[in-house]
Amino acid sequence: MSTDNSHGAIRSAHVSHHFKNATQEYDSGKQGIWLFMVTEILMFGAILVGYAIFHHLYPEMFEEGAKSLDWRMGFINTLVLIFSSFTMAISISFVQRNETKKAAMALATTVLCGAIFMVIKYFEYSHKFHLGLYPGRFLDVAKVGAEHANLGMYFGFYYAMTGLHGIHVLVGMGLITWLLIRTIRGDFHAQYWLPVEGVGIFWHIVDLIWIFLFPLLYLVG
Amino acid sequence: MAATHAHGDNYINHEKGLWSWLTTVDHKRIGLMYMITVMFFFLVGGIMALLLRLELFAPNAAANVGGVLKNGDVYNQVLTYHGAIMVFMVIVPGIPAILGNFFLPLHIGAKDVAFPKINLASWYCFMAGAALAILTFFFKKIDTGWTFYTPYSIKTGTATVMMVLGAFIMGMSSVLTGLNFIVTVHKLRAPGMTMHRMPLFVWALYSTAILQLLATPVLGITLLLLAAEKLFGVGIFDPALGGDPVLFQHFFWFYSHPAVYIMIIPAMGVVSELITTFSRKVIFGYTAIAYSSLGIAAVSFFVWGHHMFVSGQSETAGILFSFITMLVGVPTAIKMFNWVATMYKGSISFDSPMLFALGFLFLFAIGGVTGIMLATLPIDVHFHDTYFVVAHFHYVMVGGTLMALMGGFYYWFPKMFGKMFNENVARLSFVFIFIGFNVTFFPQFILGAMGMPRRYFDYIPAYEQLNKISTVGSWLILTGFLLGLWAIVQGLRKGEKAPMNPWNSKTLEWQTPSPPPHDNFNVEPIVTAGPYEYR
Numbered sequence: 001m002s003t004d005n006s007h008g009a010i011r012s013a014h015v016s017h018h019f020k021n022a023t024q025e026y027d028s029g030k031q032g033i034w035l036f037m038v039t040e041i042l043m044f045g046a047i048l049v050g051y052a053i054f055h056h057l058y059p060e061m062f063e064e065g066a067k068s069l070d071w072r073m074g075f076i077n078t079l080v081l082i083f084s085s086f087t088m089a090i091s092i093s094f095v096q097r098n099e100t101k102k103a104a105m106a107l108a109t110t111v112l113c114g115a116i117f118m119v120i121k122y123f124e125y126s127h128k129f130h131l132g133l134y135p136g137r138f139l140d141v142a143k144v145g146a147e148h149a150n151l152g153m154y155f156g157f158y159y160a161m162t163g164l165h166g167i168h169v170l171v172g173m174g175l176i177t178w179l180l181i182r183t184i185r186g187d188f189h190a191q192y193w194l195p196v197e198g199v200g201i202f203w204h205i206v207d208l209i210w211i212f213l214f215p216l217l218y219l220v221g
Numbered sequence: 222m223a224a225t226h227a228h229g230d231n232y233i234n235h236e237k238g239l240w241s242w243l244t245t246v247d248h249k250r251i252g253l254m255y256m257i258t259v260m261f262f263f264l265v266g267g268i269m270a271l272l273l274r275l276e277l278f279a280p281n282a283a284a285n286v287g288g289v290l291k292n293g294d295v296y297n298q299v300l301t302y303h304g305a306i307m308v309f310m311v312i313v314p315g316i317p318a319i320l321g322n323f324f325l326p327l328h329i330g331a332k333d334v335a336f337p338k339i340n341l342a343s344w345y346c347f348m349a350g351a352a353l354a355i356l357t358f359f360f361k362k363i364d365t366g367w368t369f370y371t372p373y374s375i376k377t378g379t380a381t382v383m384m385v386l387g388a389f390i391m392g393m394s395s396v397l398t399g400l401n402f403i404v405t406v407h408k409l410r411a412p413g414m415t416m417h418r419m420p421l422f423v424w425a426l427y428s429t430a431i432l433q434l435l436a437t438p439v440l441g442i443t444l445l446l447l448a449a450e451k452l453f454g455v456g457i458f459d460p461a462l463g464g465d466p467v468l469f470q471h472f473f474w475f476y477s478h479p480a481v482y483i484m485i486i487p488a489m490g491v492v493s494e495l496i497t498t499f500s501r502k503v504i505f506g507y508t509a510i511a512y513s514s515l516g517i518a519a520v521s522f523f524v525w526g527h528h529m530f531v532s533g534q535s536e537t538a539g540i541l542f543s544f545i546t547m548l549v550g551v552p553t554a555i556k557m558f559n560w561v562a563t564m565y566k567g568s569i570s571f572d573s574p575m576l577f578a579l580g581f582l583f584l585f586a587i588g589g590v591t592g593i594m595l596a597t598l599p600i601d602v603h604f605h606d607t608y609f610v611v612a613h614f615h616y617v618m619v620g621g622t623l624m625a626l627m628g629g630f631y632y633w634f635p636k637m638f639g640k641m642f643n644e645n646v647a648r649l650s651f652v653f654i655f656i657g658f659n660v661t662f663f664p665q666f667i668l669g670a671m672g673m674p675r676r677y678f679d680y681i682p683a684y685e686q687l688n689k690i691s692t693v694g695s696w697l698i699l700t701g702f703l704l705g706l707w708a709i710v711q712g713l714r715k716g717e718k719a720p721m722n723p724w725n726s727k728t729l730e731w732q733t734p735s736p737p738p739h740d741n742f743n744v745e746p747i748v749t750a751g752p753y754e755y756r
Binding site: 016017018019024027028029031032035036038039040042043044045046047050053054057058061134135136137138149150152153155156157159160164 | 331332333334335336337339396400401403404407408409434435437438439441442443445446449450453454455456457459461462463464465468472475740
């Protein structure tokens, strides 16, 4: 990842006062980001544990719930996110080669993919609301014609998991927009790209979580 | 304050004005900001404790007294705020956020923590979360207890959601602090400062930081799910929808049991510093103490089920959790024996910080031993939700953590402010707190053994005598803390100028002026030996 041909003047210009050199700053930043990602994974991990427990208890109910999700929508969203991970990754590579314009284009594409993801999510949600598929006790049992009395719990999990993930997508879009502005301003270049890489790692983890959510919610059953 | 230092640019006078404090990225200033806010919350939580004890001074049937808090609803609310404030806003952030922030970089010879801006952000997170939590008091009070057990927390009409979001945001602050400490320890040590030359307080903070990072996210999602349950009825914790209220307890204690070690491990770190310094002796079993912190952190994740012995979990689970819980006693005892061995044949001086450290040893021993009792499955079934449990965790949290916090605070006071406090008043403060603490909480062991349940606002006359003693004890504690406050305020106002190293300690922070300069060290230290080269 790193292009360690430049311990020179430009690079050290970005070192904060409490670091000895750019390498120390870069290593610290990267370790911090990864540790933060550990907390993200643990947070989603707990909700996955809950999902596993109840899936084990009520396999038929989860099957019934999964049928009402449109796997095509989920699949398109999966492709969109994987593509956005790719554009995010190449933006770092462009920054490292001082190709600022291309980097900005890649970042803009990533934000656009996030937006597409959220729009598709919006259609999915509003369609479900239309059918009366609300979470938990708000599920319109008469309208839905649920076979299993506690089908609402499935949608509880569905909205909780995808909702939390959606919030992360929105946060990621905000962060990438901030990167985009800074990139256009010329803050990042071959000697300094740590924020781009950091947000990139965050974005990849958000994608990764979706790659777990998609089969669990849409395909199982 | 600054004027007394002719040649001193230090962190206090480096920049001026309130704004410079609110926007500071200096870890020492952030430590002081935490100190002021935590002291404020301690005052609020303490007043609530006094009110609770006042209510319990006599049964409500007695003439004149009783019924201080009007009725059980108000009692439940005050109880909840006392618990939530003391746990989330005082004891969990206490030592890491105040003393850790201030001294971790100094201890390892760094100029600052790895991410100074995130450090400041975590203070603002803490303040925002605390404000949200406390504001519930002025809208719809909350009466669930600090554990927010379902299904009551979902059914009750009170402000669960707002309180829970406050706790979530404070949790983020805790995660950010922990993350900062881990990276600082890994990346910013001075030349020659190997991991095995770090002071034991740093080891303790490091172990705590790992716990903060691994446990808090689980609490975070639990609290979010609770909020979602209440707002949208998602059904995960609601038995009416097929959910499981006990799952909440599992999730909750999977964080909150490690969290009690987030509270106590830093205290153990402080005590290690105090004992070796005031015994003038190299600490006995440095590596054993360092790694037992990590050991406690590791075991803590596998013991949450001992909170649920009577929740209806399987008997096998109960037996396993009982056994594993006792394992925590092993690394803890390692520390205790090493501290005692350090004092053996040492030249002990009974300065006020050392008094608090000895108080810690005494009280924590009682808290720890009763902890083993409660870990024993059949005994816990008998003592469950009685005052025995209340006494136990107050001995550990207050007798342990708060004693260490006070001791550490007096120990480092000269370094933090460049002034000395009044030693005699500080010692007197210790005497009142120590005696008052035992008078307050020891009778509660007996009350619990007699069967007095916890969380009740009234009781039968048979419990009256011991409750009276307990309430009087709470006034002694109050006196002790007021004396302590006076020692601190007088020390700040007209204390003598502190020398660089008043206790002749060996760790790095004493090798820089008091108060330290903005960048911590005028010359970057180069470490050539371990932290406790006494004899």
